[in-house]
Amino acid sequence: MKKRFAFTLAAFLLLAAKPVLAQEGIEGIWVLDRLVQNANPNMTDAALAIQSNYDLLSDDPSLECIPASLGRVYANPNSRLEISYNGSNLQINYELFDLRRYIEFSDAIFDSEEPSTRNLTGQYFFEMGVSRAEWSGDELLVHTSHYQPGFIRTSSGIPQGANTTTTERFYRDGPYLMLDLTYSDPELFEQPFTIVHRLAADEAVQLPVYNCQDASYDWFEQLNNPAELPN
Amino acid sequence: MIRLLLLALCGLLACQQLWAHHSTAANFTREIIEISGRIEQIRFLNPHSSFVVLTDEANETGPYWLVESDARSTFQRKGLNLDEIEQGIRVEISGRRGLRPNTMYLREIRFEDGRVFTSDGLEE
Numbered sequence: 001m002k003k004r005f006a007f008t009l010a011a012f013l014l015l016a017a018k019p020v021l022a023q024e025g026i027e028g029i030w031v032l033d034r035l036v037q038n039a040n041p042n043m044t045d046a047a048l049a050i051q052s053n054y055d056l057l058s059d060d061p062s063l064e065c066i067p068a069s070l071g072r073v074y075a076n077p078n079s080r081l082e083i084s085y086n087g088s089n090l091q092i093n094y095e096l097f098d099l100r101r102y103i104e105f106s107d108a109i110f111d112s113e114e115p116s117t118r119n120l121t122g123q124y125f126f127e128m129g130v131s132r133a134e135w136s137g138d139e140l141l142v143h144t145s146h147y148q149p150g151f152i153r154t155s156s157g158i159p160q161g162a163n164t165t166t167t168e169r170f171y172r173d174g175p176y177l178m179l180d181l182t183y184s185d186p187e188l189f190e191q192p193f194t195i196v197h198r199l200a201a202d203e204a205v206q207l208p209v210y211n212c213q214d215a216s217y218d219w220f221e222q223l224n225n226p227a228e229l230p231n
Numbered sequence: 232m233i234r235l236l237l238l239a240l241c242g243l244l245a246c247q248q249l250w251a252h253h254s255t256a257a258n259f260t261r262e263i264i265e266i267s268g269r270i271e272q273i274r275f276l277n278p279h280s281s282f283v284v285l286t287d288e289a290n291e292t293g294p295y296w297l298v299e300s301d302a303r304s305t306f307q308r309k310g311l312n313l314d315e316i317e318q319g320i321r322v323e324i325s326g327r328r329g330l331r332p333n334t335m336y337l338r339e340i341r342f343e344d345g346r347v348f349t350s351d352g353l354e355e
Contacts, residue, residue, distance in 0.1 A: 056257055056258065057258075057330060057331060062278065065278075077305075078301070078302065078304065078305040078308065079302070079304060095304060096278075154257075155256070155257035156257070208304060208307070210277050210304065211276075211277060212277050212278055213276045213277065214274070214276060215278050215279070217297075217331060217334075220283070220295070220297045220333075220334075223283070223293070223295050224293050224294055224295050224332075224333060226292075
């Protein structure tokens, strides 16, 4: 009898807790918990041509501490992101490369074509595009365009073009923050495709400074092949 | 039945580990190699922490090997600090051969006194 009561009580508490968690927002510090659905686009001939010319040992923008794309930043394991919303503006900070992304809730942002993302030194990244946000019920949508060509996946060379557009859809699933990142670009992809991320709350109270250093291998190649001293 | 469930769980965890090192999978082969030499530098940095190892100590100009591992931020989340590892001592290192010459991805470092370092920490 006691066991049955305890089981019923536990089941009730679990069911009661779920709606409370679902009502929680998207703000906070999060870290990638699982890539639920990876990028698997059906690429056009134009995209395949770009991919075939891609050499990850030399073409990966990450070697210069530059984000290759929004998709690449979200897929980086073990690096956190912080979302804050003050009622009119949205800010997403990424630990990777110390990126700071300022997003307005207005189409007027597209007139300026100023990238939404910069790093702590003020360097802008056109590879991250220009973004605006909107609420759709409890879900947050972020629409981005005006991209500079880059790579959605640096390991396989899936390209991003100047006409690529994305929509990020943030929503809660229990304790997790879900992010569906949908890419569209008729020049590069036969149809839109979606990458699904599951993010877990992180215990950090603030993002540490990343301070990307020596991401390229130049310093190491120099170590093994020192330049001859001038006469 | 329990064995089957445990096997499935192990498979799931293994897949997650492979995914977590997806970029590593692109830059490093699956071939496990071993080198021995002297740790010349420990670079506790983002995006890649690494050890620079002089493999031919008789020839002080190299060749050097670059042994890469997790990012500084990843180590810090695990509570690890690579700066606590001594430099200038002899070690044996195993890891995955890199696509770039003289590079590898750390599996373990074995010190002469029997200690072993992996990306999960130092085992005394």
